[in-house]
Amino acid sequence: MLPIIILIPIMQLIILSYTATFEIKNIRLIVVDHDHSTESRSLISKFSGSKFYHYLGQEDTYKQAENVIAKGAADQILIIAPDFEKDLLTEKKGDVQITTDAINGSAASLMAAYAVAIINDFNEGIIIKKLPLHYKGLPIEISSSFWYNPELNYITYMVPGILVLLITIIALFLSSMNIVKEKELGTIEQLNVTPITKFEFIAGKLIPFWIIAMVDLLIGLLIARFWFGIITVGNPLLLLFVAAVYLILVLSIGLFVSTLTETMQQAMFISWFVLVIFILMSGLFTPIESMPLWAQNLDKLNPLAYFVKINRMIMLKGATFADFYKEFFILFGYAAAMITFSALKYRKTS
Numbered sequence: 001m002l003p004i005i006i007l008i009p010i011m012q013l014i015i016l017s018y019t020a021t022f023e024i025k026n027i028r029l030i031v032v033d034h035d036h037s038t039e040s041r042s043l044i045s046k047f048s049g050s051k052f053y054h055y056l057g058q059e060d061t062y063k064q065a066e067n068v069i070a071k072g073a074a075d076q077i078l079i080i081a082p083d084f085e086k087d088l089l090t091e092k093k094g095d096v097q098i099t100t101d102a103i104n105g106s107a108a109s110l111m112a113a114y115a116v117a118i119i120n121d122f123n124e125g126i127i128i129k130k131l132p133l134h135y136k137g138l139p140i141e142i143s144s145s146f147w148y149n150p151e152l153n154y155i156t157y158m159v160p161g162i163l164v165l166l167i168t169i170i171a172l173f174l175s176s177m178n179i180v181k182e183k184e185l186g187t188i189e190q191l192n193v194t195p196i197t198k199f200e201f202i203a204g205k206l207i208p209f210w211i212i213a214m215v216d217l218l219i220g221l222l223i224a225r226f227w228f229g230i231i232t233v234g235n236p237l238l239l240l241f242v243a244a245v246y247l248i249l250v251l252s253i254g255l256f257v258s259t260l261t262e263t264m265q266q267a268m269f270i271s272w273f274v275l276v277i278f279i280l281m282s283g284l285f286t287p288i289e290s291m292p293l294w295a296q297n298l299d300k301l302n303p304l305a306y307f308v309k310i311n312r313m314i315m316l317k318g319a320t321f322a323d324f325y326k327e328f329f330i331l332f333g334y335a336a337a338m339i340t341f342s343a344l345k346y347r348k349t350s
Helices: 002-019 038-048 062-070 084-090 105-130 154-176 178-185 188-192 198-226 236-260 264-280 293-301 303-317 321-349
Strands: 027-033 053-058 076-080 096-100
Touching (some): 002 154, 027 062, 038 076, 038 105, 154 236, 154 303, 178 264, 264 303
Antiparallel strands (some): 076 096
């Protein structure tokens, strides 16, 4: 088990960090060009030359292009109206239409924004070229500065969160199956008649997995540094200290699940059910602020949400304890309550 416990999280961290992304690239574009003019080809080249687009070619009619989207073979259609170039020269306007596959609403909004930005850039070029006397430049000059992730690399954002997810999985699953395994083997009664106290028994069951999870965290931080090039800006010892408290909480939750169940299958099912809710509501993939108000209030019981936030703050922003002390004390109180409750629950069922 030990090589599996160490190697699998490493593989998952590397794979998931590259694949778990909401960046929209390689948008598959179909064009319906009813004009076939110089300006229409210039607009098409704007799209095909973008790093976000994969130009699939042209269809003769909109219905044909619509069928391509319906089959899932394309994501967007660019329709250029007849007499597009003529209207630009004579009426100073031309018509184009963008149709976007919106099954995935968040992806569709990004794809539409990319298309509008490209068309606006093309539009500005037309004004400069055709109507230079009317072009006075943009009234406000815009320059952007991106803090903490200047290259807007999604991996930089995801690695700290995925690292928290992996150590949570290790700690929760191993601890939840621990006492259950003793029950299945029939050795729990032998342990119960030994002179060790309840808390000594709990410590003996949790400390090994706490050490394993901390080792996985250290390995993950090294991978983040030397594989992904993500330097922990904050104090690594502060991060390890918070992680130590967080893992006590996760292990206590797993122990509580173990006291409720009689078989390893039951423990795995309940642990996975709890973990899925924690993951989806943690802010790892979607912002907590975008959730309904009731979900945000419910998320106050989600330890994963607290530590994902703290881990990103320390690794990427260089946050100090004063920046997240409220979240830390919530985790600390949560951990103390859960380990006490789990120990008491075990006493009732042993």
